[in-house]
Amino acid sequence: xxxxxxxxxxxxxxxxxxxxxxxxxxxxxxxxxxxxxxxxxxxxxxxxxxxxxxxxxxxxxxxxxxxxxxxxxxxxxxxxxxxxxxxxxxxxxxxxxxxxxxxxxxxxxxxxxxxxxxxxxxxxxxxxxxxxxxxxxxxxxxxxxxxxxxxxxxxxxxxxxxxxxxxxxxxxxxxxxxxxxxxxxxxxxxxxxxxxxxxxxxxxxxxxxxxxxxxxxxxxxxxxxxxxxxxxxxxxxxxxxxxxxxxxxxxxxxxxxxxxxxxxxxxxxxxxxxxxxxxxxxxxxxxxxxx
Amino acid sequence: xxxxxxxxxxxxxxxxxxxxxxxxxxxxxxxxxxxxxxxxxxxxxxxxxxxxxxxxxxxxxxxxxxxxxxxxxxxxxxxxxxxxxxxxxxxxxxxxxxxxxxxxxxxxxxxxxxxxxxxxxxxxxxxxxxxxxxxxxxxxxxxxxxxxxxxxxxxxxxxxxxxxxxxxxxxxxxxxxxxxxxxxxxxxxxxxxxxxxxxxxxxxxxxxxxxxxxxxxxxxxxxxxxxxxxxxxxxxxxxxxxxxxxxxxxxxxxxxxx
Amino acid sequence: xxxxxxxxxxxxxxxxxxxxxxxxxxxxxxxxxxxxxxxxxxxxxxxxxxxxxxxxxxxxxxxxxxxxxxxxxxxxxxxxxxxxxxxxxxxxxxxxxxxxxxxxxxxxxxxxxxxxxxxxxxxxxxxxxxxxxxxxxxxxxxxxxxxxxxxxxxxxxxxxxxxxxxxxxxxxxxxxxxxxxxxxxxxxxxxxxxxxxxxxxxxxxxxxxxxxxxxxxxxxxxxxxxxxxxxxxxxxxxxxxxxxxxxxxxxxxxxxxxxxxxxxxxxxxxxxxxxxxxxxxxxxxxxxxxxxxxxxxxxxxxxxxxxxxxxxxxxxxxxxxxxxxxxxxxxxxxxxxxxxxxxxxxxxxxxxxxxxxxxxxxx
Numbered sequence: 001x002x003x004x005x006x007x008x009x010x011x012x013x014x015x016x017x018x019x020x021x022x023x024x025x026x027x028x029x030x031x032x033x034x035x036x037x038x039x040x041x042x043x044x045x046x047x048x049x050x051x052x053x054x055x056x057x058x059x060x061x062x063x064x065x066x067x068x069x070x071x072x073x074x075x076x077x078x079x080x081x082x083x084x085x086x087x088x089x090x091x092x093x094x095x096x097x098x099x100x101x102x103x104x105x106x107x108x109x110x111x112x113x114x115x116x117x118x119x120x121x122x123x124x125x126x127x128x129x130x131x132x133x134x135x136x137x138x139x140x141x142x143x144x145x146x147x148x149x150x151x152x153x154x155x156x157x158x159x160x161x162x163x164x165x166x167x168x169x170x171x172x173x174x175x176x177x178x179x180x181x182x183x184x185x186x187x188x189x190x191x192x193x194x195x196x197x198x199x200x201x202x203x204x205x206x207x208x209x210x211x212x213x214x215x216x217x218x219x220x221x222x223x224x225x226x227x228x229x230x231x232x233x234x235x236x237x238x239x240x241x242x243x244x245x246x247x248x249x250x251x252x253x254x255x256x257x258x259x260x261x262x263x264x265x266x267x268x269x270x271x272x273x274x275x276x277x278x279x280x281x282x283x284x285x286x287x288x289x290x291x
Numbered sequence: 292x293x294x295x296x297x298x299x300x301x302x303x304x305x306x307x308x309x310x311x312x313x314x315x316x317x318x319x320x321x322x323x324x325x326x327x328x329x330x331x332x333x334x335x336x337x338x339x340x341x342x343x344x345x346x347x348x349x350x351x352x353x354x355x356x357x358x359x360x361x362x363x364x365x366x367x368x369x370x371x372x373x374x375x376x377x378x379x380x381x382x383x384x385x386x387x388x389x390x391x392x393x394x395x396x397x398x399x400x401x402x403x404x405x406x407x408x409x410x411x412x413x414x415x416x417x418x419x420x421x422x423x424x425x426x427x428x429x430x431x432x433x434x435x436x437x438x439x440x441x442x443x444x445x446x447x448x449x450x451x452x453x454x455x456x457x458x459x460x461x462x463x464x465x466x467x468x469x470x471x472x473x474x475x476x477x478x479x480x481x482x483x484x485x486x487x488x489x490x491x492x493x494x495x496x497x498x499x500x501x502x503x504x505x506x507x508x509x510x511x512x513x514x515x516x517x518x519x520x521x522x523x524x525x526x527x528x529x530x531x532x533x534x535x536x537x538x539x540x541x542x543x544x545x546x547x548x549x
Numbered sequence: 550x551x552x553x554x555x556x557x558x559x560x561x562x563x564x565x566x567x568x569x570x571x572x573x574x575x576x577x578x579x580x581x582x583x584x585x586x587x588x589x590x591x592x593x594x595x596x597x598x599x600x601x602x603x604x605x606x607x608x609x610x611x612x613x614x615x616x617x618x619x620x621x622x623x624x625x626x627x628x629x630x631x632x633x634x635x636x637x638x639x640x641x642x643x644x645x646x647x648x649x650x651x652x653x654x655x656x657x658x659x660x661x662x663x664x665x666x667x668x669x670x671x672x673x674x675x676x677x678x679x680x681x682x683x684x685x686x687x688x689x690x691x692x693x694x695x696x697x698x699x700x701x702x703x704x705x706x707x708x709x710x711x712x713x714x715x716x717x718x719x720x721x722x723x724x725x726x727x728x729x730x731x732x733x734x735x736x737x738x739x740x741x742x743x744x745x746x747x748x749x750x751x752x753x754x755x756x757x758x759x760x761x762x763x764x765x766x767x768x769x770x771x772x773x774x775x776x777x778x779x780x781x782x783x784x785x786x787x788x789x790x791x792x793x794x795x796x797x798x799x800x801x802x803x804x805x806x807x808x809x810x811x812x813x814x815x816x817x818x819x820x821x822x823x824x825x826x827x828x829x830x831x832x833x834x835x836x837x838x839x840x841x842x843x844x845x846x847x848x849x850x851x852x853x854x855x856x857x858x859x860x861x862x863x864x865x866x867x868x869x870x871x872x873x874x875x876x877x878x879x880x881x882x883x884x885x886x887x888x889x890x891x892x893x894x895x896x897x898x899x900x901x902x903x904x905x906x907x908x909x910x911x912x
Contacts, residue, residue: 028680032680033680034679034680034681034683034684036629036683036684036687082861082865085865086864086865089864089865089868091679091680092621092625092627092679093864093865093868094680095627095629095679095680095683096627096817096821096860096861096864097861097864097865099629099683099814099817100818100857100858100860100861100864101857101861103811103814103818103853103854103856103857104853104854104857104858104861107850107851107853107854107857108850108854110850111850111851111854165399165403168392168396168399168400168403169400169403171389171391171392171396172389172392172400174391175389175390175391175392176387176389176390178351178371178383178387179383179387179388179389180389180400181350181351181370181371181372181375182349182351182371182372182375182380182381182383182387182446183372183375183380183400183401183403183404183445183446183449184372184375184376184403184404184405184449185372185400185403185404186370186372187372221687221810222691225684225687226684226687226688226691229681229684229685229688230688233681263699266691266695267692267695267696267699270688270691270692270695273688274673274688274692277673277674277677277685278673
């Protein structure tokens with residue numbers, strides 16, 4: 001039964017991975033930008049949450065909307081200024097700029113917050129609280145809650161892209177920037193909105209990460225970016241639900257690996273990722289686009 | 292000779308436009324004037340610069356020198372999306388529909404920044420009745436003619452004042468082309484002025500009120516379909532040099548002279 | 550455009566045209582380079598160990614920067630995972646040392662072995678487009694690190710001291726380390742120079758200018774890129790070996806260890822600031838980097854932050870970097886890798902025209 005619990009855990013973690021990943025996927029789909037600083041943004045959000053709590057003493061869950069709005073605004077500004085500048089100068093420049101941002105953020109966080117990890121403190125009882133199915137399957141409330149939150153966010157994002165005016169514009173600009181301009185859309189503004197969404201979703205994920213484990217300056221690239229990327233690759237580009245599937249596959253693979261040997265946990269995930277990279281670079285559910 | 296100035300000032304006034312593609316000079320000092328209610332056709336062989344001219348007017352390309360005036364004000368430096376909201380809307384070469392969007396979504400994008408006017412999605416469905424029942428379909432599976440209609444519809448719902456049509460006939464069978472051009476009168480009725488690029492000369496001559504022929508970035512002929520002879524058009528199209536008047540044969544009747 | 554022949558020269562006599570590899574200033578700068586190398590080799594006799602140690606660090610970064618520049622500036626491959634080969638190089642000096650082979654020879658082993666490791670890794674990432682290639686290299690570096698941390702016989706996660714050098718006097722050891730670092734750096738830069746002058750160099754320039762055209766002309770794009778990837782891996786491996794010798798230990802791990810992404814940050818920033826796509830750029834960039842690092846040493850991570858800000862600013866506003874700006878202003882080149890067209894003007898006067906590729910980045 002340990003195996004079943006582990007797999008369920010992995011599945012639930014997959015939701016969080018998908019939440020990390022959807023912003024990365026969005027920015028690439030719309031602007032063709034691979035944001036190497038993506039993982040670090042989640043960490044920034046986590047630390048913002050720490051700061052907000054320190055100042056206002058509000059409950060952790062309330063920090064989510066506050067931090068999301070803050071990060072979305074930061075995302076829009078950053079996109080319209082630096083990232084847009086990099087985009088117009090080419091892919092190489094964009095990679096260098098996002099890489100530079102990543103290094104700056106990580107080292108900056110390290111300077112201000114030291115390299116120690118921090119948690120967002122949901123209260124010990126909540127972290128370990130769980131319910132049981134049958135006598136042996138244990139499901140922690142927090143993990144389940146985060147998974148549900150992730151699914152809700154993905155659903156919301158999907159609806160937004162399908163039904164609203166700006167959602168359509170985002171998809172249109174992603175398809176054909178010039179044609180969108182001819183219809184009156186300022187693509188830089190649309191890019192900004194997409195970036196704001198990406199920053200917002202990764203902020204939610206960052207706070208959840210802070211609740212479920214701890215955050216530290218380096219996990220942005222050590223784990224988050226790579227897991228997000230792996231989820232996107234495994235699940236395939238261009239599909240939000242594919243990203244969820246990718247996240248789940250990654251989470252389950254890690255859980256299985258951890259069961260066999262605790263230090264194999266990250267390796268197992270990377271193994272799956274490399275396998276997919278070799279066999280089918282398009283991922284599991286893409287429409288055949290090249291990675 | 293018709294008096295074009297009777298409708299007030301020109302809607303579009305292009306002066307001495309010079310446009311480069313990198314180091315290649317695509318347009319060498321082009322001027323043209325379009326008055327409200329006209330159908331102005333640009334004809335010429337491949338590479339003559341017609342599409343470049345249209346794209347520059349739409350704002351997708353920067354001229355090296357020269358000016359573009361719309362409704363009396365200078366728009367030479369205006370971004371393309373601002374020109375669209377001002378009323379200059381282009382149907383680009385090759386349709387350029389949004390492949391991941393459905394037919395109706397394509398039209399809705401066209402409406403995103405639409406001006407006030409008579410065109411709505413429903414009116415487009417009246418113009419192209421087949422669209423209504425297929426409005427949930429992906430446009431990628433549609434035929435060339437259907438896609439062209441959707442592209443035109445997308446431009447119409449923005450309620451343009453000046454509609455730019457770039458190579459409508461490209462890749463389409465003549466029958467389809469005629470059917471598409473058949474809707475032009477209804478568009479004109481709604482108060483839209485048209486500037487079009489067309490490789491099919493006879494089609495252009497059939498619908499145009501005025502025309503200009505381009506060859507390698509220069510204007511070789513200008514006038515109305517009634518004024519120009521077939522020989523003049525051929526000569527201007529292919530650049531036949533019979534040694535009489537410098538490089539281009541035949542005279543160039545200018546409608547401004549009237 | 551200086552690249553075009555001016556209208557007036559249409560009537561010029563082209564029988565006097567000649568093509569050379571170098572410009573007028575190359576001979577003096579070539580002699581200057583040799584003098585510089587001799588001076589650098591003589592340094593340990595005149596300079597104390599402290600500054601020598603700093604020079605070693607600089608030479609390591611210089612080697613790394615040259616390799617990163619080769620990848621990104623000439624082959625169009627932005628790798629954020631070069632620390633994998635850097636670390637592997639360190640371990641490939643460690644492992645032979647643990648079996649009795651002197652680390653000095655271990656450097657040679659490290660270079661070759663790191664290059665060999667690049668072959669299967671290339672196969673994994675070769676098909677990815679630019680952005681995903683970058684992240685994939687980062688992932689691979691993490692994987693390599695994780696795998697190595699599992700092997701306890703070479704220190705696992707905590708690292709392992711380097712045997713085989715304990716008999717030496719510290720000053721002598723520093724001198725030898727310095728010479729090894731200098732040799733690696735000179736060979737690396739020299740190797741890059743020769744590579745770019747060769748047919749492969751021409752291939753790379755063609756790819757850089759217009760990949761599709763190059764492919765349809767029969768240029769073996771994939772092969773050239775793989776060659777560069779392997780060469781860069783070998784270079785980074787050698788640098789890693791030098792680090793192992795300098796630190797007398799090999800520690801994996803992401804903060805300050807050999808597999809830290811910080812190494813990639815340092816080499817990338819040095820290249821960007823110095824000037825990407827030129828051989829001289831990494832040299833200049835490394836100097837700037839070392840100056841920054843030494844002056845801000847007491848402020849911990851600040852030098853990386855400032856370096857990052859400077860790099861981003863240069864990438865956005867002065868893309869060709871410091872050296873690129875110098876080249877544009879003064880038209881000098883220390884390492885002749887391009888071709889130059891000398892055309893005769895009216896009469897007997899030689900007028901120099903520089904033939905540049907159509908794109909911004911010059912060879």
